[in-house]
Amino acid sequence: MTSDVSASALPASLPPDDDAAAPGDAVDRTRLTDRKRQAIVDGAIAEFREHGFEVANMDRIAARAQVSKRTVYNHFDGKDALFDAILERLWVATESQVKLAYRPDRPLREQLLTLIEQKLAMSDDPQFLDLARVLIAEAIHAPQRARDMLCRLGGREEGLTVWIRAAIADGRLKAGDPAFAAAQLQALVKGFAFWPQITMGQPPLDAAQQRQVADSAADMFLAFHGTEPRS
Numbered sequence: 001m002t003s004d005v006s007a008s009a010l011p012a013s014l015p016p017d018d019d020a021a022a023p024g025d026a027v028d029r030t031r032l033t034d035r036k037r038q039a040i041v042d043g044a045i046a047e048f049r050e051h052g053f054e055v056a057n058m059d060r061i062a063a064r065a066q067v068s069k070r071t072v073y074n075h076f077d078g079k080d081a082l083f084d085a086i087l088e089r090l091w092v093a094t095e096s097q098v099k100l101a102y103r104p105d106r107p108l109r110e111q112l113l114t115l116i117e118q119k120l121a122m123s124d125d126p127q128f129l130d131l132a133r134v135l136i137a138e139a140i141h142a143p144q145r146a147r148d149m150l151c152r153l154g155g156r157e158e159g160l161t162v163w164i165r166a167a168i169a170d171g172r173l174k175a176g177d178p179a180f181a182a183a184q185l186q187a188l189v190k191g192f193a194f195w196p197q198i199t200m201g202q203p204p205l206d207a208a209q210q211r212q213v214a215d216s217a218a219d220m221f222l223a224f225h226g227t228e229p230r231s
Contacts, residue, residue, distance in 0.1 A: 037075050039065040041089060044082040048134045052141065053079060083138065083145065090131040093122070099159050102166035108173075108228060109218055115160055116189055116214040123193035124204045132198055158182060164225075173225045181225055188217040 043064030047056045056079060062069045076082045100115050122128050138145060164185075165178040173181070192213045196202040205213065222228075 036065070036067050036071060040067065040072055040075055041082065041085050044079075045086055045130055045134055048083070048086070048138070049130060053083060053138045053145075054141070080145070083135075086131060087135060090128070090135060093125075093128050093131065100163060102163050102170070104170050104172075108167065108226065109222060111163070112218045112221065113214055115163060116185070116217055117210070119160075119186070119189050120193050120205065120210045120214060123197055129197060132194075136198060160185065172227055174227055176225070181221075184224075185217060185221050188220060189213060 040061065043061045044056070046064055047061045051057070051060075058072055058079070059069060061082070062072045065072065076085065100111060100118070103111060161178045161182040164173060164181050167173040168175055168178060193205050193210065197204060
C-alpha cells in the first residue's frame with residue numbers, strides 16, 4: 001500500500017513552513033530544524049505504535065510533533081520515509097550502545113562480558129524498546145517493507161560481528177562465520193533480555209539476573225567457539 005500523498009500534492013491552504021520562519025542565524029536554524037525532525041520521528045513512533053503503520057495519519061503525527069503538516073512533508077515525503085527513519089534510529093541506538101574494539105592483550109571472556117553487558121543495558125531503555133515494538137509489529141504485518149528497509153542497511157556490519165571477526169583472525173575463536181556466531185550470542189541474550197519485554201511486557205532484568213545471563217551466555221559461547229583452554 002502506498003504512503004500518504006507527496007508534498008507536491010499538499011493543498012495551498014496549508015500554513016507556511018515552520019522551518020523557513022525559524023529565527024536567528026544559520027546555526028540556530030539548523031539546530032531548530034534538527035529538533036523538529038527529531039520531534040517528527042518521535043511523533044511517528046508514538047503514532048505507529050498506537051495505530052499501526054497503515055492507519056497512522058500524517059495530521060496526527062504533525063500534531064504530536066507540534067509542527068505544521070507542511071513541515072512534516074518537508075522532512076519526510078510520506079510514512080515509508082518515516083518508517084525508514086525509525087529503522088535508522090534503531091540501528092544507531094544499537095550501535096551506539098554496543099561498541100568495543102577487539103583487544104588482543106585483554107582476556108577474551110572479559111571483553112565478551114563487556115559486550116553482553118552493553119546489550120543487556122538496552123533492555124532497560126524504554127525508548128529503544130518502543131522503537132523495537134513499532135518495527136517488529138510492522139515487520140509482522142508487512143514483512144516485505146521491513147525486508148526492504150533492512151536491505152538498505154545491509155552493507156553495515158554490527159559491532160559484535162566486527163569483534164568476533166577480529167577474535168577469529170587472532171586465533172582466539174574458531175574459524176567460522178562471524179555473523180552466524182554473533183546471531184547465536186544474540187539469541188542467548190535476547191531470549192532473556194529483549195523478547196520477554198517486547199512480547200510479554202515483562203520488566204527489565206535486575207542486576208543479579210543480568211549477571212546470570214551474561215555469565216552463562218559468555219561461558220556457553222566460549223565453550224563452543226573458543227580456542228583457549230578453560231580453567
